[in-house]
Amino acid sequence: MSSVCLITGATAGIGAAFVGQLAREGSDLVLVARTQSRLDEQAEELRARYGVAVQTIPADLSTDAGVALIESRLTDSSEPIDLLINNAGFGLPADFLDSAAADEDRMLAVNVRAVMRLTHAALPLMVERGSGGIINVSSVAGSVPTATGATYAASKAWVTSFTESLSMLVRDKGVALTALCPGFTRTEFHGRQGISRGGVPERMWLEAGDVVATALRDHRRGAVISIPGVQYKVSVHGARFIPRTLLRWASARVTSGT
Numbered sequence: 001m002s003s004v005c006l007i008t009g010a011t012a013g014i015g016a017a018f019v020g021q022l023a024r025e026g027s028d029l030v031l032v033a034r035t036q037s038r039l040d041e042q043a044e045e046l047r048a049r050y051g052v053a054v055q056t057i058p059a060d061l062s063t064d065a066g067v068a069l070i071e072s073r074l075t076d077s078s079e080p081i082d083l084l085i086n087n088a089g090f091g092l093p094a095d096f097l098d099s100a101a102a103d104e105d106r107m108l109a110v111n112v113r114a115v116m117r118l119t120h121a122a123l124p125l126m127v128e129r130g131s132g133g134i135i136n137v138s139s140v141a142g143s144v145p146t147a148t149g150a151t152y153a154a155s156k157a158w159v160t161s162f163t164e165s166l167s168m169l170v171r172d173k174g175v176a177l178t179a180l181c182p183g184f185t186r187t188e189f190h191g192r193q194g195i196s197r198g199g200v201p202e203r204m205w206l207e208a209g210d211v212v213a214t215a216l217r218d219h220r221r222g223a224v225i226s227i228p229g230v231q232y233k234v235s236v237h238g239a240r241f242i243p244r245t246l247l248r249w250a251s252a253r254v255t256s257g258t
Helices: 015-026 038-052 065-073 101-129 147-169 208-220 230-239 244-256
Strands: 002-009 028-033 054-059 083-086 135-139 175-179
Touching: 002 065, 002 101, 002 135, 015 028, 015 083, 015 208, 028 038, 028 083, 038 054, 065 101, 083 101, 083 147, 101 135, 101 147, 135 147, 135 208, 147 175, 175 208
Parallel strands: 002 028, 002 083, 028 054, 083 135, 135 175
Antiparallel strands: none
């Protein structure tokens, strides 16, 4: 029997890379994104190419109604979800002083509230069955201070901490949780948010397919934190031993391109 995986933010970037990899492995899919037309196009291609079952659910996870729609699917015990991937999320092109409070709040709704609520919906049935997994897409940005995305970085720090804490709660219940913490990844993310890619050294960029391969491998071996790329493993682990004043200075240099 095929596993069933639900992926939010499924039509682009890391989410689409997860979809492609899981479909190649033969998993049936539940795809969540805001735009029905993109979901339909993606689903048709997946069915034709891989012969997997694909369900699509258009939902805006910044709204209560959108989140509730996915919660309903996750709590349907007649069609249990084996793997939940909370991938949907976004950043803002402007810094905190120049962005609207409503935009910051909407980002928190997707990056934090939706992750919490969907995890809360999925976890009880997984614990009851004694099997299942959740991958929450975080970011290395949650490990370091960044002046250009204060709320985004804080939201990702929350996702990592949340995932680590829950992994302790269910570690003996057959359910695995992993926080995926990628660095700069070549996707639509930066372009769609109007964020410049300038100033970031080429060696710091990752490919979405490599990020997903690392995430799935780490999740399946029980890793709670997955950090793709040697350069980011070194930077994240090294940051723990660097004084915060020096860390803020280094982060400012990277984001400014100097």
